[in-house]
Amino acid sequence: MNAPLGALDRPNSYIGRSVSRPNAKRLLAGRGRYVTDLALPRMLHAAFLRSPYVHARIVSIDTEAARAMPGVRLVATGADLAALCTPWTGTLDHFKGMKSAPQHPLPLDEVTWSGQAVVAVVAESRAEAEDALGAIEIAFEDLPAVADLDAALRPDADRAANGAEDNLCFRARLDTGDVEDRFAAAAHVVEEEFRFGRHTAVTLEPRAILADWDASEGKLTVHHATQTPYQFQDLYSRHYGIPEANVRVIAPDIGGSFGMKLHVYHEDMAVIGLSMLCARPVKFVADRLESFVSDIHARDHRVRARMAVDASGEILAMDVDDATAIGAFSTYPRTSAVEGNQVIRLMGAPYRFRSYRAELSVVFQNKVQTSQYRAVGHPIACAVTERLVDMAAERLGLDPAEIRARNLIPDDAYPCDSPTGYKFEALSHQESLARLKALMDYDGLRAEQATLRARGVHRGIGIASFVEISNPSPAFYGIGGARISAQDGAVVSVTPSGEVRCAISVTEQGQGTETIVGQIVADQLGVPRERVRVTTGDTETTPHGGATWACRGAGIGGETALQAARRLRSNILSLAGTILQAKPADLDLRDGIVVEASSGSERIALSELARIAYFRSDTLPPDTSAQLTVAHHYAPQGYPFAFTNGIQGCHVELDAETGFVTILKHWVVEDCGRIINPLLVDEQIRGGVVQGLGAAFFEECRYDEDGQLTNGSLADYLVPMACEMPDIVVGHIETPTADTVLGAKGCGEAGTAASSAAALNAVNDAMRPFGASIAQLPMTPTRILAALGQF
Amino acid sequence: MTAPVAITLTVNGERLTRLAEPRETLADFLRRDLGLTGTHLGCEMGVCGACLVMLDGTPVHSCLSFAVQADGSAVETIEGLTESAAxxxxxxxxxxxxxxxxxxxxxxxxxxxxxxxxxxxxxxxxxxxxxxxxxxxxxxxxxxxxxxxxxxxxxxxxxxxxxxx
Incomplete structure (x- = not known):
């Protein structure tokens, strides 16, 4: 541990302390300001006519009647917007051979999924805009739809997008070279074909954007419900040819994001152009039905995998084939290939084995685009690995906890790397396993399970170890040519009243970013937390940075705040030294007062020092430089990624008559490095677990064989409800990263990474007496009954 | 059929009269016409609960009610429940x-x-x-x-x- 942090017995020691979020009070009072709430003078509303066809050629569009409808100010087609906005391509340079066709805000001549926006209407009210949609005539010519993964890969397959060479977006292979030998020599080989359904974020606030083009200044202001305002400032600037400094993106309160709100959406890009064409503010809020056919979907993987073990239960090798079906285009700017790439690289990551082979196929089809959503790739890699480990244990007659104890990387083996090339600084898998067993009374549950089985009650216990990628360096996107920052920036100031402001580039979606940044700044400066005001989410008032995604808010944003605060503290003590004619090193800042470090006696209040600096600089020596504002940037160095780790346990009861599963309880032991605020970490974990349990049991975007989404409403798509979710017990181990002073790694994805894997193992454990197994998520009652041979 | 209708209701303890289109939901009326944006819309089909308000003391989905149906009623939103300290x-x-x-x-x-x-x-x-x-x-x-x-x-x-x- 780094000595100055984590000592909770000194004044202003906030790092490591559970404190409530100051900014939550306005949300509780109904005073949140979400983009959906905003109204600007002369604001217009956009609505989009969407394709009912899965794949079709646009023959003609007749908008004449719509233009004459009440309140309508503009009807725009793909050609109108293509005249303003350059096309985009969803590829990254470091994904060799990746391809995807250029995309426009609205299509020019072809629709490639059902629900794709085709024509925009802008009117005085949303209702009037929607009224006018009904008056637009589009003639479509139906084209063959690509809606099946295997069919898409056949050489004679129809193309998901016309003119494409084939339906393969990206292929990758990893091979340590010795896999066949390992399998040949193995005592046992277990294998399975897994299917992971499509699901989607269902943020409770849908996507929302309000673009305001001011032609007089040539300035674009966009109020955008996004995690990544800087990324969008860059994109709007470049695709619409507006100087970057003239583009301001403001992300106010955001009603959930989970990765979904950091991709370019066609409607959002169109709204910028619509505002330019109308020279008025234009707002678009996706309604829930639109969300289901336009928000990115995630997962949709078919994984064939096998694992070789020796007679003692040592894992020798894994061999994996992952095929994932995306949309007809790869998303922009982060692509639709990152999830598959992480799936094949995260396989087996907690374990010691060295022999690995994987093939990834990313396949186009005529469905909603897929891309990064919370815990990108982790749940798939984790579920495949952990299920195979359980299958190996069963084959060997070993307890699932015992086979993990034999194979998890020892806690004293670090630093080390994975056969897929990831480098691990320091993890705690073995300690996590021991802690989990104690936390859930693993042996007691096993004994209870045996007793209950004798009475016809079928409970299952599943455990799943995991790693989580965090604190990404430019290795994630920057090296692939994407203008997505790996660094963050902060401006920290002392105000004339001796209060502190911190404007920082990491953003807030409710996880508590502003709270932890405030804790870190107050802690490192030595001021009461109540005197620190943190602002985020506005490209005009905060420095450029990566913002919040992939688990980087605490690890990178937190370190940025820490380093900035330390520099400001040094400036404060230097100025205090000048004023007090003392050595700065003999002074300290405690609770907002400069004191003598040795005795703690008060010398000058920060408010008095600020008063002098701002209003009476004439009383300072002539060469004094009072720098009470510090701008500071920090980019991760050292390891390309930090990794966190942990393990989860799930306890379920299966009703073999109905196929219904009751989740009795769930446990998590996780090691996110330095914990800044235990209260917030626990709730990140719990929220993440429930999203993973949603994927395990409920959530699925179901398509028919023609490529039509059949459950695209919140009445049909099942989101986990309070009554179905268990209480979740969370335990912690702290192994700070030594790459930063703060030592934080992050916790945003950990819950989601492994909860579906633990649930999969638990359900299979419950099904063991029936000789049945399941390898498809979500595990719906129908699928469970089918697995049991009952349906 | 779509001509606005005058409605009189009590919102957060204040009695007011406004014109509302017959097709306007209570949620839209509260959010757009009265600026009470603490009431949220998550699904507009009565599933998600983000739009719940008190209508004559009972929780109702304001996305499933028309504003004209609230004529003569008392509505409390999060803003009113906050101000009354309830x-x-x-x-x-x-x-x-x-x-x-x-x-x-x-x-x-x-x-x-x-x-x-x-x-x-x-x-x-x-x-x-x-x-x-x-x-x-x-x-x-x-x-x-x-x-x-x-x-x-x-x-x-x-x-x-x-x-x-």
Whole structure:
């Protein structure tokens, strides 16, 4: 541990302390300001006519009647917007051979999924805009739809997008070279074909954007419900040819994001152009039905995998084939290939084995685009690995906890790397396993399970170890040519009243970013937390940075705040030294007062020092430089990624008559490095677990064989409800990263990474007496009954 | 058919008369015409609970009601419940327990909690979870919300016992 942090017995020691979020009070009072709430003078509303066809050629569009409808100010087609906005391509340079066709805000001549926006209407009210949609005539010519993964890969397959060479977006292979030998020599080989359904974020606030083009200044202001305002400032600037400094993106309160709100959406890009064409503010809020056919979907993987073990239960090798079906285009700017790439690289990551082979196929089809959503790739890699480990244990007659104890990387083996090339600084898998067993009374549950089985009650216990990628360096996107920052920036100031402001580039979606940044700044400066005001989410008032995604808010944003605060503290003590004619090193800042470090006696209040600096600089020596504002940037160095780790346990009861599963309880032991605020970490974990349990049991975007989404409403798509979710017990181990002073790694994805894997193992454990197994998520009652041979 | 209709209702204790289109939902009326944006829209089909308001003292989905149906009624939104201090203890417990993240579901959660505790003073955790089944939350995983409501139920029960008979 780094000595100055984590000592909770000194004044202003906030790092490591559970404190409530100051900014939550306005949300509780109904005073949140979400983009959906905003109204600007002369604001217009956009609505989009969407394709009912899965794949079709646009023959003609007749908008004449719509233009004459009440309140309508503009009807725009793909050609109108293509005249303003350059096309985009969803590829990254470091994904060799990746391809995807250029995309426009609205299509020019072809629709490639059902629900794709085709024509925009802008009117005085949303209702009037929607009224006018009904008056637009589009003639479509139906084209063959690509809606099946295997069919898409056949050489004679129809193309998901016309003119494409084939339906393969990206292929990758990893091979340590010795896999066949390992399998040949193995005592046992277990294998399975897994299917992971499509699901989607269902943020409770849908996507929302309000673009305001001011032609007089040539300035674009966009109020955008996004995690990544800087990324969008860059994109709007470049695709619409507006100087970057003239583009301001403001992300106010955001009603959930989970990765979904950091991709370019066609409607959002169109709204910028619509505002330019109308020279008025234009707002678009996706309604829930639109969300289901336009928000990115995630997962949709078919994984064939096998694992070789020796007679003692040592894992020798894994061999994996992952095929994932995306949309007809790869998303922009982060692509639709990152999830598959992480799936094949995260396989087996907690374990010691060295022999690995994987093939990834990313396949186009005529469905909603897929891309990064919370815990990108982790749940798939984790579920495949952990299920195979359980299958190996069963084959060997070993307890699932015992086979993990034999194979998890020892806690004293670090630093080390994975056969897929990831480098691990320091993890705690073995300690996590021991802690989990104690936390859930693993042996007691096993004994209870045996007793209950004798009475016809079928409970299952599943455990799943995991790693989580965090604190990404430019290795994630920057090296692939994407203008997505790996660094963050902060401006920290002392105000004339001796209060502190911190404007920082990491953003807030409710996880508590502003709270932890405030804790870190107050802690490192030595001021009461109540005197620190943190602002985020506005490209005009905060420095450029990566913002919040992939688990980087605490690890990178937190370190940025820490380093900035330390520099400001040094400036404060230097100025205090000048004023007090003392050595700065003999002074300290405690609770907002400069004191003598040795005795703690008060010398000058920060408010008095600020008063002098701002209003009476004439009383300072002539060469004094009072720098009470510090701008500071920090980019991760050292390891390309930090990794966190942990393990989860799930306890379920299966009703073999109905196929219904009751989740009795769930446990998590996780090691996110330095914990800044235990209260917030626990709730990140719990929220993440429930999203993973949603994927395990409920959530699925179901398509028919023609490529039509059949459950695209919140009445049909099942989101986990309070009554179905268990209480979740969370335990912690702290192994700070030594790459930063703060030592934080992050916790945003950990819950989601492994909860579906633990649930999969638990359900299979419950099904063991029936000789049945399941390898498809979500595990719906129908699928469970089918697995049991009952349906 | 679409001509605006005059309606008179009491919103957060204030009696007002406005014109509303017959097709305008109560949610849109509150948010757009009155600027009461604490009432949120998550699904517009009565599933997610973000739009819940008190209508004559009972939680209702404002996305499923038309504004004209509220003519003559008394509506309380999160803004009114906050100003009247009716849910102060719930808000405080949610804050202490971090029973909200993005906050979009929170006004609806508070309305449901207030409705539940009016119906049943000391609900079990299972009863609280059942009562929240019409309120989706994507951030918290629900446990903190259940904890906060359970805490308030206990606190309210304790303060009732302290009252003189």
């Amino acid at each position: 849910v102060t203890d719930l808000q405080q417990a949610f804050h202490e327990r971090n029973a909200l993240q993005c906050g979009f579901c929170t006004p609806g959660m508070l309305v449901t909690a207030q409705g539940l505790l009016a119906r049943k003073a000391s609900p079990s955790r299972e009863e609280i979870r059942d009562a929240l089944s019409g309120n989706y939350c994507r951030c918290t995983g629900y446990e903190a919300i259940v904890d906060a409501i359970e805490t308030v139920a206990r606190r309210r029960a304790a303060s009732r016992e302290e009252l003189p008979a």
